Amino acid sequence: MLKAFPDLTQRSDAPELMDDYSIGGYELAEALMQLRNINTWLGAAWPTLEGVNRLWRQAGAPSTLTILDVGAGTGDGNRLLLRWATRRRIQLRLILLDLHPETCAAAAAYYQDEPRVQVQQGDLFHIPVQSIDIVTASLVAHHFSAEQLPSVVLAMARAARLGVVINDLHRHFLAWGSIWLLTRLLSRNRMIRHDAPLSVRRGFRPADFEQLRTTPGLEQLRYQWRPMFRYLVVVPGIGNVEQPTKHNLDNENLYA
Numbered sequence: 001m002l003k004a005f006p007d008l009t010q011r012s013d014a015p016e017l018m019d020d021y022s023i024g025g026y027e028l029a030e031a032l033m034q035l036r037n038i039n040t041w042l043g044a045a046w047p048t049l050e051g052v053n054r055l056w057r058q059a060g061a062p063s064t065l066t067i068l069d070v071g072a073g074t075g076d077g078n079r080l081l082l083r084w085a086t087r088r089r090i091q092l093r094l095i096l097l098d099l100h101p102e103t104c105a106a107a108a109a110y111y112q113d114e115p116r117v118q119v120q121q122g123d124l125f126h127i128p129v130q131s132i133d134i135v136t137a138s139l140v141a142h143h144f145s146a147e148q149l150p151s152v153v154l155a156m157a158r159a160a161r162l163g164v165v166i167n168d169l170h171r172h173f174l175a176w177g178s179i180w181l182l183t184r185l186l187s188r189n190r191m192i193r194h195d196a197p198l199s200v201r202r203g204f205r206p207a208d209f210e211q212l213r214t215t216p217g218l219e220q221l222r223y224q225w226r227p228m229f230r231y232l233v234v235v236p237g238i239g240n241v242e243q244p245t246k247h248n249l250d251n252e253n254l255y256a
Ligand SMILES: C[S@@+](CC[C@H](N)C(=O)[O-])C[C@H]1O[C@@H](n2cnc3c(N)ncnc32)[C@H](O)[C@@H]1O
Pocket: 018, 035, 039, 070, 071, 072, 073, 074, 075, 077, 097, 098, 099, 100, 103, 122, 123, 124, 125, 137, 138, 139, 140, 143
């Protein structure tokens, strides 16, 4: 029987299992693989590509580009970006950053034959200022509360020379109902069954972005609804604003 619809008027603050870094092994590997499948079925990578393409064009279509995908998971959606770069003859260097060491290892295995991709373990809060052309974050923003989000987006916007592309979920009853049903029908993985519908409850509505862009430095944030209950958010890089740089990306663990 379909569970009663949750209250979606406010973002949920219930924790996701994926944020419990004591969970790893087969359960995490299976969840990452199933997340890859869900992303593929739902065309989840398209809004990110749209945002990257926009920033690239605005910058005069440079022939070299560095992209950092934060909270990358296995970074599967980036296959689309890699094909886009190949078609446009862009020399792309893509860095996948994730906090979880096992996730980084899975990403390195997934991209073992792709020399343009590097995987690094690290925290998005420690990316050096203006170190990257474009920072992307797919299904990452919803992991943070409204109080944390300004510092998350500021950290990415300071790191980016051109801008930030956020791709995340619309908090909508149809999105919640369909992902709840889909994951009950197709998955026995505890993380997927728990986190996929919860991610929608942690997702966004326009008022959340309006609030976010009242943050000094984020006034230029723009958001657009995209098919399959997604939001594409683009924020120009803000560069030289002071921030403590604790880690240098080049010194983090390099998996590939
Ligand atoms: C739901 S997954 C998204 C994976 C992938 N980007 C996608 O679109 O399918 C969120 C990821 O963010 C990572 N993450 C959470 N907080 C992070 C942080 N502060 N720095 C880097 N990665 C983080 C988690 O380890 C997890 O792999």
